[in-house]
Amino acid sequence: MASKGVFTVLSNTPLTDSVWEMRLAGDTSAITRPGQFVNIELEGLYLRRPISISDWEEGALTIIYKVVGEGTARLATLQSGAALDLLVGLGNGFWSVPAERVVLVGGGVGVPPLYGLARQLIAEGKSVSVVLGFNTASEIFLSQKFEALGARVVVATMDGSEGVRGTVIDAIGAEGVEYDYFYSCGPLPMLRALCEQSSGEGQVSLEERMGCGFGICMGCTHETHSGHKRLCKEGPVLLKSDVIW
Ligand SMILES: Cc1cc2nc3c(=O)[nH]c(=O)nc-3n(C[C@H](O)[C@H](O)[C@H](O)COP(=O)(O)OP(=O)(O)OC[C@H]3O[C@@H](n4cnc5c(N)ncnc54)[C@H](O)[C@@H]3O)c2cc1C
Numbered sequence: 001m002a003s004k005g006v007f008t009v010l011s012n013t014p015l016t017d018s019v020w021e022m023r024l025a026g027d028t029s030a031i032t033r034p035g036q037f038v039n040i041e042l043e044g045l046y047l048r049r050p051i052s053i054s055d056w057e058e059g060a061l062t063i064i065y066k067v068v069g070e071g072t073a074r075l076a077t078l079q080s081g082a083a084l085d086l087l088v089g090l091g092n093g094f095w096s097v098p099a100e101r102v103v104l105v106g107g108g109v110g111v112p113p114l115y116g117l118a119r120q121l122i123a124e125g126k127s128v129s130v131v132l133g134f135n136t137a138s139e140i141f142l143s144q145k146f147e148a149l150g151a152r153v154v155v156a157t158m159d160g161s162e163g164v165r166g167t168v169i170d171a172i173g174a175e176g177v178e179y180d181y182f183y184s185c186g187p188l189p190m191l192r193a194l195c196e197q198s199s200g201e202g203q204v205s206l207e208e209r210m211g212c213g214f215g216i217c218m219g220c221t222h223e224t225h226s227g228h229k230r231l232c233k234e235g236p237v238l239l240k241s242d243v244i245w
């Protein structure tokens with residue numbers, strides 16, 4: 001059950017030129033799975049801004065966001081001690097399946113929710129590979145934190161400035177990453193290519209502009225093989241076999 005609460009900024013630090021990591025203190029009891037998101041109220045903006053929960057513990061959570069417009073630019077100005085009104089524990093999140101070898105595939109700001117997922121899957125004793133795609137070396141973030149968790153990490157950059165040159169799909173092939181099941185979050189073309197080129201089942205986190213964020217406005221409805229789904233409620237995570245591209 002999602003909840004609403006006031007959170008206090010503990011820290012807000014840049015990870016790259018445009019991506020920031022914010023830690024917030026508050027009631028996290030509504031968070032049940034990695035891949036869920038928060039919806040943040042910002043003064044003067046009509047709609048809240050949805051951001052994935054990258055990781056959480058009792059009493060604190062971490063978000064990682066890219067500055068793309070007014071709302072995220074305003075988030076980047078907040079200092080520790082600032083208060084934010086959050087809807088917490090929204091969406092279905094990623095769920096665990098009985099597969100031994102899993103690969104987590106992230107592109108750009110799709111990477112953050114995979115961190116909490118990796119932590120959970122490694123704690124369950126699974127063999128976890130993480131494949132991260134960025135445009136260039138200066139945009140890379142979180143790769144060392146995934147390594148510190150004990151995951152095998154493969155990085156791909158489009159310009160070849162670090163890791164494998166090309167896409168995450170190129171990197172999976174080049175590095176011989178083997179897996180029984182995949183989890184992914186990132187740009188739509190990346191998710192689609194991964195689904196088309198992987199033989200097995202997996203889960204993908206889709207993104208949609210959101211109105212309410214908790215299932216009332218129907219603004220985020222997406223057609224799937226099992227009927228219409230609200231990405232803020234029955235998503236954002238869908239089974240590969242359920243997605244209509
Ligand atoms: C479930 C969910 C989880 C998300 N998790 C993250 C995350 O972990 N980190 C992160 O950086 N971003 C995430 N986003 C995207 C984030 O919500 C938007 O970048 C943010 O709302 C932009 O707000 P803004 O006021 O800065 O920009 P706006 O001024 O509102 O928009 C700036 C530009 O971004 C585009 N944009 C805005 N919102 C979205 C959206 N939801 N989908 C696609 N394009 C959009 C606009 O079309 C415009 O071109 C997530 C979105 C969803 C739906």
Ligand code: FES
Nearest residue numbers: 211213217218232
């Ligand atoms: S954003 Fe309103 S129903 Fe999903």
